[in-house]
Amino acid sequence: MTGILDVVYAEYNYWIYVALMMIGFYAMIAKKNLIKKVIGANIFQTAIFLFYVSLADITGGTAPILPHVHGGEHVEHAADVIYTNPVPHCLILTAIVVSVSTTAVALALIIRIYNEYGSLDEDVILAARKSLQPEFSEYARQKSVDEVSRQ
Amino acid sequence: MTGFDLIATHLPVLTVVIPLIAGFLTPIVGWIDRRLPWYWVMLATLVILLITLSNLATVITTDTIHYKLGGWNPPFGIEYVIDLLNGFVCLIIAFIGFMVAIYSKESVKKEVPGKTTQFYTVFLLLITGLMGMTITGDIFNFYVFLEISSLTAYALIAMGDRGDGVVASFNYLIMGTVAASFILLGIGYLYAVTGTLNMADMHNLLPDIYENKVVLAALAFFMAGFSIKVGLFPLHAWLPDAYTHAPSTASALIAGLMTKVGVYAMVRFMFSVFTPAFVIDVNMTEILTWAAALAIIVGSVFAIAQSDIKRMLAYSSISQIGYILLGFGLVNVIGITGGLLHIMNHAFMKCALFLVAGAVFYKTDIRNIYQFQGLGKKMPITTTVFLIAALSMIGVPGTVGFTSKWYLALGSIEADQWIFVAVILVSSLLNIVYFWRIFDNIWFGHPHEIENIKRDEAPLTMLIPMVILAILCVFFGFFSGYPIEQIFEPLATTLLGGVP
Numbered sequence: 001m002t003g004i005l006d007v008v009y010a011e012y013n014y015w016i017y018v019a020l021m022m023i024g025f026y027a028m029i030a031k032k033n034l035i036k037k038v039i040g041a042n043i044f045q046t047a048i049f050l051f052y053v054s055l056a057d058i059t060g061g062t063a064p065i066l067p068h069v070h071g072g073e074h075v076e077h078a079a080d081v082i083y084t085n086p087v088p089h090c091l092i093l094t095a096i097v098v099s100v101s102t103t104a105v106a107l108a109l110i111i112r113i114y115n116e117y118g119s120l121d122e123d124v125i126l127a128a129r130k131s132l133q134p135e136f137s138e139y140a141r142q143k144s145v146d147e148v149s150r151q
Numbered sequence: 152m153t154g155f156d157l158i159a160t161h162l163p164v165l166t167v168v169i170p171l172i173a174g175f176l177t178p179i180v181g182w183i184d185r186r187l188p189w190y191w192v193m194l195a196t197l198v199i200l201l202i203t204l205s206n207l208a209t210v211i212t213t214d215t216i217h218y219k220l221g222g223w224n225p226p227f228g229i230e231y232v233i234d235l236l237n238g239f240v241c242l243i244i245a246f247i248g249f250m251v252a253i254y255s256k257e258s259v260k261k262e263v264p265g266k267t268t269q270f271y272t273v274f275l276l277l278i279t280g281l282m283g284m285t286i287t288g289d290i291f292n293f294y295v296f297l298e299i300s301s302l303t304a305y306a307l308i309a310m311g312d313r314g315d316g317v318v319a320s321f322n323y324l325i326m327g328t329v330a331a332s333f334i335l336l337g338i339g340y341l342y343a344v345t346g347t348l349n350m351a352d353m354h355n356l357l358p359d360i361y362e363n364k365v366v367l368a369a370l371a372f373f374m375a376g377f378s379i380k381v382g383l384f385p386l387h388a389w390l391p392d393a394y395t396h397a398p399s400t401a402s403a404l405i406a407g408l409m410t411k412v413g414v415y416a417m418v419r420f421m422f423s424v425f426t427p428a429f430v431i432d433v434n435m436t437e438i439l440t441w442a443a444a445l446a447i448i449v450g451s452v453f454a455i456a457q458s459d460i461k462r463m464l465a466y467s468s469i470s471q472i473g474y475i476l477l478g479f480g481l482v483n484v485i486g487i488t489g490g491l492l493h494i495m496n497h498a499f500m501k502c503a504l505f506l507v508a509g510a511v512f513y514k515t516d517i518r519n520i521y522q523f524q525g526l527g528k529k530m531p532i533t534t535t536v537f538l539i540a541a542l543s544m545i546g547v548p549g550t551v552g553f554t555s556k557w558y559l560a561l562g563s564i565e566a567d568q569w570i571f572v573a574v575i576l577v578s579s580l581l582n583i584v585y586f587w588r589i590f591d592n593i594w595f596g597h598p599h600e601i602e603n604i605k606r607d608e609a610p611l612t613m614l615i616p617m618v619i620l621a622i623l624c625v626f627f628g629f630f631s632g633y634p635i636e637q638i639f640e641p642l643a644t645t646l647l648g649g650v651p
Contacts, residue, residue, distance in 0.1 A: 109320055116313065
């Protein structure tokens with residue numbers, strides 16, 4: 001019997017990756033708190049790491065290290081040993097470093113934002129910026145200044 | 152002589168290595184003397200400029216350069232490939248980098264006080280990232296350089312206006328992370344189906360498996376990611392804030408280069424990793440042209456509504472990116488020639504305009520265009536540069552903007568898409584509207600004490616790069632024949648491959 005559960009179970013790591021990615025994406029878009037956005041970004045990136053690592057794996061695979069190479073003796077049945085693919089692991093090590101640095105930059109920015117506005121809530125920051133710099137009404141303000149000076 | 156030969160074989164990789172090492176040495180240079188980093192950055196960018204010139208000359212006279220990093224052969228090792236396309240984009244990066252480096256001295260001193268050394272460090276690292284993105288032939292290496300350039304851009308933007316700059320930078324960071332993650336996913340998908348990371352190898356392997364849905368998903372991820380990176384219309388939300396609130400020097404560099412390199416990457420993936428036939432087949436080019444047409448119109452309309460000059464230029468950038476992508480979306484030789492030409496032209500024009508905005512801000516602390524009255528008398532050279540670059544942006548004959556718009560219009564006609572000709576015309580009219588407000592204020596404004604305005608020109612280090620860029624805008628307006636025949640048309644033909 002191949003029900004939907006079997007389909008999910010057969011490649012459950014990919015389903016987890018999709019679910020995690022969507023959770024992270026949702027947090028990045030919908031959350032108002034800046035820290036939660038960064039957490040969302042981290043979940044998103046972790047999901048991608050999971051995807052890469054699942055990509056590399058193969059059933060019954062082992063670490064890609066040649067057995068018994070020291071001592072000069074040749075490896076017997078080397079073809080029988082199944083290795084997992086090391087390339088995605090290397091790639092994802094790099095991507096993890098990138099992710100860590102992005103998080104570091106984001107947190108540094110958040111500290112400065114907090115010092116400036118005293119809040120981490122997007123709405124509060126937006127309101128504070130609007131009151132400081134009414135960009136769209138700049139023309140109207142200029143107009144009224146001109147009119148006052150003309151009178 | 153042998154020493155020179157030794158270096159000559161490594162010229163391709165030096166374009167990335169020199170700014171990287173120079174970037175990390177900048178703090179030491181700045182520690183020796185605070186005034187030194189400016190000379191140091193100028194030296195580094197000048198060296199890169201010469202190297203990229205030599206690389207491009209080699210590519211034109213002989214053939215594509217393949218450089219194997221560490222001697223590992225291509226499908227396994229990382230390969231740097233310089234062909235006409237990225238040789239030319241590298242040259243633009245190095246040239247604009249050099250110009251902005253010359254300009255930066257006074258501007259950085261004023262706008263980023265006390266942090267000039269850090270600014271220049273990040274500046275060189277941004278050049279590294281952009282160079283690496285352009286020159287690499289390996290898609291994962293590309294991702295790493297993409298992140299280097301993004302992270303440095305966040306840092307540069309955060310150095311801008313107190314508060315606003317940081318918020319703009321954070322918003323860009325969130326959007327940029329989504330974009331980079333999409334691109335990383337796309338790379339993973341392509342690796343899963345082909346088992347290679349080399350672009351040329353992938354280009355050969357992919358045609359057999361085009362019916363595979365994973366390839367389609369990868370293309371979709373790439374296009375979504377790059378659309379965020381270049382600020383294509385519905386995904387442009389990060390761009391205006393980031394350009395407006397960055398320090399003027401950083402705005403000029405980022406506006407001139409970041410989006411161009413994003414477009415280059417998009418083109419590289421569309422035509423050199425996938426094949427043009429496949430991209431046309433899944434209607435990606437058609438989607439691109441319509442999105443671009445929308446961006447052209449909406450960007451111009453938004454630009455009219457702005458009163459901050461940098462914000463206006465940022466919206467104008469969104470519309471100009473639309474032009475470039477329209478050219479590539481048309482997928483015919485003339486359209487792509489126009490798109491390539493517009494990459495160069497827009498780098499010159501937009502860089503010049505942002506430099507002017509920075510120079511005006513440096514002298515007067517004004518960014519609101521309704522306060523520009525009398526500026527034509529106060530800063531005649533700066534405003535003349537602005538006039539030339541803005542006319543070029545509008546597309547007046549005799550400037551570079553005209554040539555590329557002409558090619559784009561011809562390309563649209565050849566593709567039987569008359570509506571895009573109309574879009575280009577309407578957008579040019581809208582360009583006149585938003586630039587005319589500034590001309591009007593600069594030369595025809597009537598402040599009460601216009602007689603008392605003294606000539607107060609920007610310092611020479613600012614004037615030289617602006618004037619050079621303005622001269623180039625006019626020069627290539629009259630003499631665009633050589634680059635078009637030598638670089639852009641052959642390039643467009645090769646990019647398209649066998650597709651009519």
